Amino acid sequence: MLRFRKAKGIKTIERGYHKILTEDYVKDFVEVERFIECCKFCPNFGAKWGCPPYAFDVKEKYWNAYKYLHLFSFKMYLEDDVVEHGMTEEEIDNLVLGIRHQNYIIASKWVLGVERANPGSFALDGGHCAKCKRCTRPKGKPCRHEDEIRPALDAIGGNVVKTAEELFDTKILWIENGKVPEYFFFIVGILSDSEEIDFSY
Numbered sequence: 112m113l114r115f116r117k118a119k120g121i122k123t124i125e126r127g128y129h130k131i132l133t134e135d136y137v138k139d140f141v142e143v144e145r146f147i148e149c150c151k152f153c154p155n156f157g158a159k160w161g162c163p164p165y166a167f168d169v170k171e172k173y174w175n176a177y178k179y180l181h182l183f184s185f186k187m188y189l190e191d192d193v194v195e196h197g198m199t200e201e202e203i204d205n206l207v208l209g210i211r212h213q214n215y216i217i218a219s220k221w222v223l224g225v226e227r228a229n230p231g232s233f234a235l236d237g238g239h240c241a242k243c244k245r246c247t248r249p250k251g252k253p254c255r256h257e258d259e260i261r262p263a264l265d266a267i268g269g270n271v272v273k274t275a276e277e278l279f280d281t282k283i284l285w286i287e288n289g290k291v292p293e294y295f296f297f298i299v300g301i302l303s304d305s306e307e308i309d310f311s312y
Contacts, residue, residue, distance in 0.1 A: 120190050120206060121187055121188070121190065122188040123187075124185060124187050124188070125188070127279050129181075129184075130179060130181050131180050131182070136180045137170070139273075140269055140270045142270060143267065143268030144268075146265050146266075146270070147266075150163045157248070160248050160260050161236060161240035161260050161266065162239055173262075174267070176233075177233065177303055178303070178306075179305065182274065182279075182299075183218075183299050183300065184279045184298050185218055185237075185297055186296045187210070187294055187296070188294045189210075189295070193206070194291050197290060199289065203291070210295075215241075218237050218299050222235070222237075223261065225301055225308070225309075228309050228310075229308045233261070233302040234261045234299070235267070235269075236261045236263045237297040238263050242260075243256070275296060
């Protein structure tokens with residue numbers, strides 16, 4: 112059963128679910144080349160095993176291999192005093208990003224559990240892998256958790272902003288000039304050939 116940490120600073124957490132045929136998702140929301148190019152500006156590009164570049168064809172390995180995509184959203188509303196209080200970069204790192212990161216890890220473990228509860232399915236993470244303090248990839252060594260590494264939706268070409276807006280009626284908000292948004296929003300997913308899956312885990 113998924114249980115988030117009701118950490119200081121979080122008012123409430125809303126969950127959402129959307130099921131879509133993978134071929135429809137690919138047609139309307141996937142641009143592999145565009146988003147892998149965007150990933151090049153991230154320090155995790157080529158530095159974490161769950162992130163691009165990949166030594167395989169993303170569409171063949173993921174998008175063309177499963178019939179359905181099950182998406183799960185998490186919208187974390189922040190307390191009013193956190194939203195209204197201007198923050199320094201250090202405060203944002205220590206408090207706000209800490210809140211998001213803690214619950215992102217919980218969601219990542221949960222979606223991996225859903226994958227295990229549904230044989231033949233494949234989980235999509237909500238962000239970059241955070242299993243190790245230092246990834247082995249920069250040293251050219253194998254992943255320590257190869258059986259558990261899962262890419263994020265955007266890392267394999269999914270347009271997360273468009274997905275949020277069109278499938279979950281939610282605009283993704285960003286931290287700007289020390290101003291914290293009303294909520295944080297992220298998505299995890301399950302690729303499967305089954306139209307119905309068990310996500311009671």
